[in-house]
Amino acid sequence: MKSIPVSTTINGDPCEFLCAPDETLLDALRGRLGLTGAKEGCGTGDCGACSVTLNGRLVCSCLVLGAEAEGAEIATIEGMADGDELHPLQRHFIDHAALQCGICTPGILVAAKALLEKDPNPTDEDVRYWLAGNLCRCTGYDKIIRAVQAAAAEMRGA
């Protein structure tokens, strides 16, 4: 199979790569571009550890082909902080001990950011349902929900 050239934008920077026709966006990010922040927990879209946004839409990058990134805007965990400045979600995840092993954390942060862009003032139930596609096996989700709400409150200026 002949490789496909892809021109895309990742975390605001122009980016070109070659990928196989059947190669997932996750494999392209991790294997070809060295962006290993997105994780493969299942490869079937069940765990959310590979979450990124594609043109602003939250997706499991294991269910997207690398070739689909052509002309798109991709955002990954590596682009969430502004240089040295952590995003409020990142800061509150550390302060609220919302991670233990941390393998699900990049995906959950990307997903939570997408939620707060859509709804800056979600209820706990809204957060729980939005994050239902992101599995965490360590925390029982309690501190994750609290961290998201603390970040949301800060971002609203509350």
Add this chain to the structure above:
Amino acid sequence: MSLDEYTRREFKQVGTRVRRPDGVDKVTGRALYGADATAPGMLVGRILRSPHPHARIVAIDTSAAGALKGVKAVITGADLPVQEDNFIRDVQDNCMARDKALYDGHAVAAVAAVDAATAKAALKLIKVTYEILPHVTDVDIAVKPGAPVVLAGRTLENVPAGMSENVTSHCEFGHGDPEAGFARADHIVERSFRTAATHQGYIEPHAALASVTSDGKAELWCCTQGQFFVRTLCAAIMEMEASQLRVTASEIGGGFGGKTTVFIEPVALALSRKAGRPVKIVMTRDEVFRATGPTVHTSMDIRIGMTKDGTITAADAHLRYSGGAFPCGTVDMGAQAAFAAYDLEHVRTYGWNVLTNRPKEAAYRAPGAPQAIYAVESVIDELCQHFGLDPIEVRLKNAARKGTKSSYGPTFSDIGLVATLEAAKQHPHYCAPLAPGQGRGISCGFWFNFGGNTCVSLNVNTDGTVGITEGNPDIGGSRASISLMAAEELGIPYDRVRTIVADTSALGYNDVTDGSRVTFAVGLATIKAARDAVKKMCARAAKIWGIDEEAVEWKDGAAVPAGPNAGKFPPMALAEIAAVSFETGGPIAGHHEVNVDGAGVSFGVHIVDVEVDRETGATKVLRYTVFQDAGKAVHPSYVEGQMQGGAVQGIGWALNEEYIYGADGRLQNPGFLDYRVPVASDLPAIDTVILEIPNPGHPYGVRGVGETGIVPPLAALSNAVSRSAGIRLAELPMSPPRVLAALDG
């Protein structure tokens, strides 16, 4: 047991909620986990797995696979040595079958190729000739004489005659005369229970990168709970000296006991040795479910007698656990834990380990305890309901205390069960009103906790900072806790201490991160390494001041003269002593090496409110509170995290999670869609109450907290379902179809 370690003190830093040192790496995607490692010239390794639950491997033809362009190595069980030792042989045979495939998913061959597509194509070219054998995947069938025998010749002498050869070991614990005790009971409940096998469910699949060079040296990077044990196992399988194999633990994406052994690591090493290039293997989720450790599935009979005032007069338990296709000792832990929460005059537990054609069990958070305690706590609840007694009062009446001779032998020292039950009784949750159709359940939980082999180096840097080298992978924030304890002992700020997890060449042997041992044992070794460094720093100050070493003591992070007779010198802070260390005798470091005893047992109590949907059979968890004794909570947020995470794994076990085997012996649900772990929308907040009853075996009173939290949810949920819907299920999980069947029955 070391009972003299603890001294009461006021903590300045221990008990605060500091930021973990690996936090920024983990929220920015920089932390490197098992699958994130690469090496120059790296090949991709893939494994061929048996589709049959039980089959003799007649022949394996790898010639076509080996001839495929881009394939650099192919191995089968024949490429690994014949092992004399049963334990090592089982580990090796589980990584790569030799004569028989023993379960659906058992590895039979592996390839290393230039890329994943080539490796996958090569697997399809391997021809395995199987002779299919009868299989057995259910513990109750496997114990019967005449059942298909999974492994012959592995039955220990203590197994009574007349049972299937699948029964490999037997154990018995207890004291008193149960029959005499039952004769005094006003009511006896005898029930049988079954629990499904559940998987640890870590989100990170196993990953290993091996690089073996032609001079016999090897590097192995992998996600593991214990790099030193990985080295022990792989060195034996690869017939290497320990010093030639350096194992580095990556950041680990969850383990819960499941990453305490090896699966792909020896395979990656063997492929790398054969190919002469680095080889990386990353499991798929399907492989994780089919071929790594779930916990045991069980069948249990429990009998408890009680008088009408709630006193337990006698109890016994018969436990049959199956840890899959190889012998395991998990039933021993279940048999010991079953009645640990109670002070009983007459108690007996019996356990049998049974082989089935399922993957080899791996440890899972308090291995063996949740199942037995689920059954016991269910029967206690049934007795409480029978007599109309309050379930916490009954547990308080019979609770184990200091001085209780436990059902498994040892006499308890300071334990926190009564305090934990009292806290639960007084908590607003326990007396909150319930709506019609809602039910409240409680359960006790117990875990032994563990200490074990531990060594720590503490280096005092010349700028007054401190580096700690320890050997236990950090799964839930332990580097923060260890830095906190060092900072406390040295009297310097937490942010001046950095703790790293060393590879196997940098430190002596450390037992695996398991048994809730790390904060306890590594913490103890860290405190003692700090004391060793303090002693040396006092000696340096004494040398500078020209006084006796004994005349110097350590106070608030500085050396000071001990009393007025020692002389008048201003305090010399750690940073000042460190700055001149090259002139006073060289670098300063503290060490401690120990096989730690005195871990201090752990108890917890959970309260849960549920509502059962009579139409769908689904159980909704409405409110949940965890009470647990931490001894001393070094970092309370991460203690709460252990309590919450354990509770939710237990909720999953109680309500949804199970290994489902078809009549064909194949696992039917090897993925997160069909093996359903709890998701955020399934759950309420998990409230926590930390009790602190100091463990006499630790300088700061610390007890391990990691495991106990998974124990109570199973019975707490079952008891709540019973009180909500009027049905007593005797099998886990209480999945909607089972609940509906019980409601209809």
